[in-house]
Amino acid sequence: MKKLLLIGLFGLFSLNIYAQEETTTYNGEKYGYIIDKSGKKVEGVVHLNGGYSSPWQNQLKVKFAAVADIDKVKNKIKFKTYDADDIKEYMLYEGDTPRVFQSIKYTNTREALNSSESSTGLGAGFKALNNLTRTSQFAEVVTEGKIRVYKMYGYPTSISANSSQAITRQETERLMNNPDYVYSKKGGKVEDFTPAKVKIAIADCPFTKAKAAKGEYGSLKNEEKQRSGLGKFIRDEIKNATVDKLSIVNEVIYDYNENCK
Numbered sequence: 001m002k003k004l005l006l007i008g009l010f011g012l013f014s015l016n017i018y019a020q021e022e023t024t025t026y027n028g029e030k031y032g033y034i035i036d037k038s039g040k041k042v043e044g045v046v047h048l049n050g051g052y053s054s055p056w057q058n059q060l061k062v063k064f065a066a067v068a069d070i071d072k073v074k075n076k077i078k079f080k081t082y083d084a085d086d087i088k089e090y091m092l093y094e095g096d097t098p099r100v101f102q103s104i105k106y107t108n109t110r111e112a113l114n115s116s117e118s119s120t121g122l123g124a125g126f127k128a129l130n131n132l133t134r135t136s137q138f139a140e141v142v143t144e145g146k147i148r149v150y151k152m153y154g155y156p157t158s159i160s161a162n163s164s165q166a167i168t169r170q171e172t173e174r175l176m177n178n179p180d181y182v183y184s185k186k187g188g189k190v191e192d193f194t195p196a197k198v199k200i201a202i203a204d205c206p207f208t209k210a211k212a213a214k215g216e217y218g219s220l221k222n223e224e225k226q227r228s229g230l231g232k233f234i235r236d237e238i239k240n241a242t243v244d245k246l247s248i249v250n251e252v253i254y255d256y257n258e259n260c261k
Helices: 003-019 055-059 111-113 122-132 167-176 195-201 206-214 228-242 245-259
Strands: 019-027 031-035 041-048 061-066 076-084 087-094 098-107 136-143 145-152 180-185
Touching: 031 061, 041 087, 055 136, 061 087, 136 245, 145 245, 180 195, 180 245, 195 245, 206 245
Parallel strands: none
Antiparallel strands: 019 076, 031 041, 031 087, 041 061, 061 076, 087 098, 098 136, 136 145, 145 180
């Protein structure tokens, strides 16, 4: 009986593994690699889970085929699908430019609060749930260094193509065109990217601390005064999403990573 039970369990486990595999034609897929949980790099081809109109899907899963799983003669390729709990990182080349996605622990509370006009009532509840329940996810690396910055997208009301919850054009375009940024310093916890936190993060370097104090970073100027109260806090957090964070990355974080070793 025990033997039969073990065989049955092994069969279920095998089905679970192979349900992640997909055989398709090889059509010049993009080369790259994955890094597994042990830190081993495996080279092959990477197929993004999302596209231009659904970049948040790249934060959920990725398809990968090792070199051994590519048969160019028969025009066949065997993909396996991985999520952020399966691997540490994946990379693919867009032309000559590498795009790196790393597995991080982060909950997008700001986007859960930031309901668009098209997400109200029950829709807003679904949207909040989609963002609050995503903890382990892939995030695209924007800049490397002592301070590493990631680009993140919020999740719409529905992220399932088969769901009856429709994604409105307005909501989709807003999410596509307004990615958020988060950061990690020295490999530590991933945190929200705000002007106030950036000032704290760069304060351990005399070079950048002095420039910030003198107001030499244009992207950090005109910061509003701190407010109190939960309602005001929420409104400030939502408004913070409109800060030009990419300019802060290109100016302040770049300066820090180049001059503060």
